[in-house]
Amino acid sequence: MSNYHIKGLEEYFQVYRKSVDNPEQFWEEIAEENFVWRKRWDEVLKWNKESHKVKWFDGAKLNITENCIDRHLYTNPDKTAILFEPNDPDESAQHITYKELHERVCKFANVLKDKGVKKGDRVCIYLPMIPELAISLLACARIGAVHSVVFAGFSATALRTRINDASCKMVITSDGSYRGAKTIDLKPIVDEALLDTPSITSVLVVKRIRSSVKMVADRDYWLQPLLEQASTDCPATIMNAEDELFILYTSGSTGMPKGMVHTTGGYMVYAAYTFKNVFQYRDQDIYWCSADIGWITGHSYIVYGPLANGATTLMYEGVPTYPDWGRFWSIIEKHQVTQFYTAPTAIRALAKEKLDFVEKYDLSSLKILGTVGEPINEEAWHWYNDNIGKKKSPIVDTWWQTETGGIMISPIPYATPTIPTFATLPLPGIQPALMDENGEELKGNQVEGRLTIKHPWPSMARTIWGNHKRYVETYFSAYKDKYFTGDGALRDATGFYRITGRVDDVIIVSGHNLGTAPIEDAINEHPAVAESAIVGFPHDIKGNALYGYVILKETGEGRDHDNLRKEINQIITERVGPIAKLDKIQFTEGLPKTRSGKIMRRILRKIASGETSKLGDISTLLNPEVVEKIIDNTIKS
Numbered sequence: 001m002s003n004y005h006i007k008g009l010e011e012y013f014q015v016y017r018k019s020v021d022n023p024e025q026f027w028e029e030i031a032e033e034n035f036v037w038r039k040r041w042d043e044v045l046k047w048n049k050e051s052h053k054v055k056w057f058d059g060a061k062l063n064i065t066e067n068c069i070d071r072h073l074y075t076n077p078d079k080t081a082i083l084f085e086p087n088d089p090d091e092s093a094q095h096i097t098y099k100e101l102h103e104r105v106c107k108f109a110n111v112l113k114d115k116g117v118k119k120g121d122r123v124c125i126y127l128p129m130i131p132e133l134a135i136s137l138l139a140c141a142r143i144g145a146v147h148s149v150v151f152a153g154f155s156a157t158a159l160r161t162r163i164n165d166a167s168c169k170m171v172i173t174s175d176g177s178y179r180g181a182k183t184i185d186l187k188p189i190v191d192e193a194l195l196d197t198p199s200i201t202s203v204l205v206v207k208r209i210r211s212s213v214k215m216v217a218d219r220d221y222w223l224q225p226l227l228e229q230a231s232t233d234c235p236a237t238i239m240n241a242e243d244e245l246f247i248l249y250t251s252g253s254t255g256m257p258k259g260m261v262h263t264t265g266g267y268m269v270y271a272a273y274t275f276k277n278v279f280q281y282r283d284q285d286i287y288w289c290s291a292d293i294g295w296i297t298g299h300s301y302i303v304y305g306p307l308a309n310g311a312t313t314l315m316y317e318g319v320p321t322y323p324d325w326g327r328f329w330s331i332i333e334k335h336q337v338t339q340f341y342t343a344p345t346a347i348r349a350l351a352k353e354k355l356d357f358v359e360k361y362d363l364s365s366l367k368i369l370g371t372v373g374e375p376i377n378e379e380a381w382h383w384y385n386d387n388i389g390k391k392k393s394p395i396v397d398t399w400w401q402t403e404t405g406g407i408m409i410s411p412i413p414y415a416t417p418t419i420p421t422f423a424t425l426p427l428p429g430i431q432p433a434l435m436d437e438n439g440e441e442l443k444g445n446q447v448e449g450r451l452t453i454k455h456p457w458p459s460m461a462r463t464i465w466g467n468h469k470r471y472v473e474t475y476f477s478a479y480k481d482k483y484f485t486g487d488g489a490l491r492d493a494t495g496f497y498r499i500t501g502r503v504d505d506v507i508i509v510s511g512h513n514l515g516t517a518p519i520e521d522a523i524n525e526h527p528a529v530a531e532s533a534i535v536g537f538p539h540d541i542k543g544n545a546l547y548g549y550v551i552l553k554e555t556g557e558g559r560d561h562d563n564l565r566k567e568i569n570q571i572i573t574e575r576v577g578p579i580a581k582l583d584k585i586q587f588t589e590g591l592p593k594t595r596s597g598k599i600m601r602r603i604l605r606k607i608a609s610g611e612t613s614k615l616g617d618i619s620t621l622l623n624p625e626v627v628e629k630i631i632d633n634t635i636k637s
């Protein structure tokens with residue numbers, strides 16, 4: 001039996017039991033047998049239940065890039081590490097071998113050093129899905145700089161907020177990006193963001209779309225000429241296991257996005273371990289995760305998890321619809337992809353199109369399919385299973401979060417039975433507990449409650465950058481000694497988990513987590529707006545879409561509502577990004593509020609979803625009369 005690679009259900013149960021009975025011994029063995037350390041840890045786990053500070057493998061020394069790159073140079077230097085498929089199908093794919101990756105990471109790291117980046121400095125990365133994105137993460141990790149990747153679909157304001165929150169020293173960006181038939185200029189967005197970012201001293205610019213961009217003297221540098229002069233020799237900076245590896249922002253129910261901090265040793269162990277098991281990775285596989293590296297899925301399962309296992313990881317630059325709806329399937333055929341990991345929203349969008357787009361391609365190389373990011377509905381699951389997996393490839397419905405660093409609940413293919421809409425069983429080391437409304441743990445099966453995790457795991461986020469208090473309040477104040485996920489879940493009669501969705505004010509739109517507060521703040525900036533509230537409502541493709549209730553300062557005839565709607569979405573695009581645009585905007589005279597003045601989003605959510613018969617008791621509201629008016633004016637389509 002191998003703890004590192006689980007191959008059957010019996011084995012899973014044995015390994016799981018061991019991981020719960022003695023978590024420290026379990027993780028110690030995994031860490032010892034499968035990774036390269038420069039110095040061994042003094043203690044496997046330090047868990048301070050008062051301060052909520054957790055340390056894994058404390059005292060150990062390592063560099064994650066030695067695990068993701070250097071060690072494979074001895075065994076497999078010519079194996080493809082990153083397989084890059086460009087947006088344009090006529091542009092050749094790039095096969096970047098481990099040897100080449102090593103050289104490119106070392107050169108890039110030397111450029112960072114040359115520009116004054118040191119261990120512990122934060123570097124903001126704002127790049128499209130091109131090889132330089134993965135390479136820049138690794139280059140930071142090589143020298144111990146902390147990367148903070150900001151998804152390149154975010155606006156200048158969102159970028160600036162994140163740069164300032166982490167006091168980043170440098171931004172790495174490109175002139176622009178290709179997305180389907182469109183080209184998008186990125187550098188002007190960075191320039192706008194940098195109008196007020198005192199910590200930034202330099203900007204590295206990758207040439208991709210060859211647009212003409214403005215370069216600021218003594219601040220902006222084209223990357224290519226610097227790389228050409230850089231040495232390929234860059235010894236890895238030796239890090240402590242608990243040194244920060246990266247910050248990644250995620251939306252909260254309220255306030256600023258939270259900069260989740262992930263550290264080096266535990267994150268590496270857990271990302272690699274879960275990649276191996278959830279995707280049953282084997283040497284000859286060609287693994288493809290279609291997420292963007294701007295999200296945690298890309299960090300853990302495009303870059304760190306696959307590379308730590310010496311895998312070939314495919315990176316696709318473009319969109320699923322270009323040049324047509326068959327692009328994903330054509331890529332699978334072209335590169336003989338064995339594992340394909342994507343989001344339910346993409347599956348739903350592709351399932352709406354003619355099957356001809358799928359049937360044109362030979363998908364027989366596929367062995368395992370995965371989904372992540374939001375609950376997958378039964379119809380989409382079956383479409384994926386029947387048409388893509390041809391009923392022979394297990395689907396791993398993987399539940400996890402930016403905060404968890406790695407997959408937490410998921411089937412292990414060929415071991416765990418799969419059931420549509422169920423994430424099934426916790427991975428080794430993960431101890432879920434469902435809680436009732438009174439804060440008691442629900443024991444036994446066939447129960448539904450709030451999902452918490454009882455025991456620390458190696459890749460859990462250690463804190464929120466600069467705000468440990470908020471970390472404790474958000475994740476550890478609801479239930480004593482338990483990490484609260486913000487999700488609801490049920491456990492069925494056999495002990496399998498099904499995630500039922502967020503129980504807070506985070507709304508998942510097309511797999512992107514959106515907090516209500518920054519969007520409402522943006523809307524409220526419009527001079528005509530007095531107050532607003534947004535909620536999610538079910539959407540065929542996006543999973544959820546946004547419904548905005550807006551109170552205007554002056555109502556009355558003559559207001560051009562359509563134009564106002566456009567302006568509101570324009571502000572949201574500028575402040576947050578196009579992903580946060582509202583599908584429906586209803587102008588209203590009032591919002592339902594509690595007597596303490598809190599907006600009752602629960603009621604608005606029900607109305608927006610057409611569930612007006614389930615509003616419950618509204619008589620305790622401050623202003624129950626507005627509810628009727630809101631229902632009457634609901635925007636139907």
Ligand code: WTA
Pocket residue numbers: 250295296297371372373374375376397398399400401402403423485486487499500501502508511512513
């Ligand atoms: C949701 C993405 C149901 C959940 C890795 C979680 C899911 C949030 C699933 C985290 C799944 C993720 N089934 N819901 N398989 N996977 N979620 O931080 O609500 O972008 O809390 O991390 O997505 O989203 P995040």
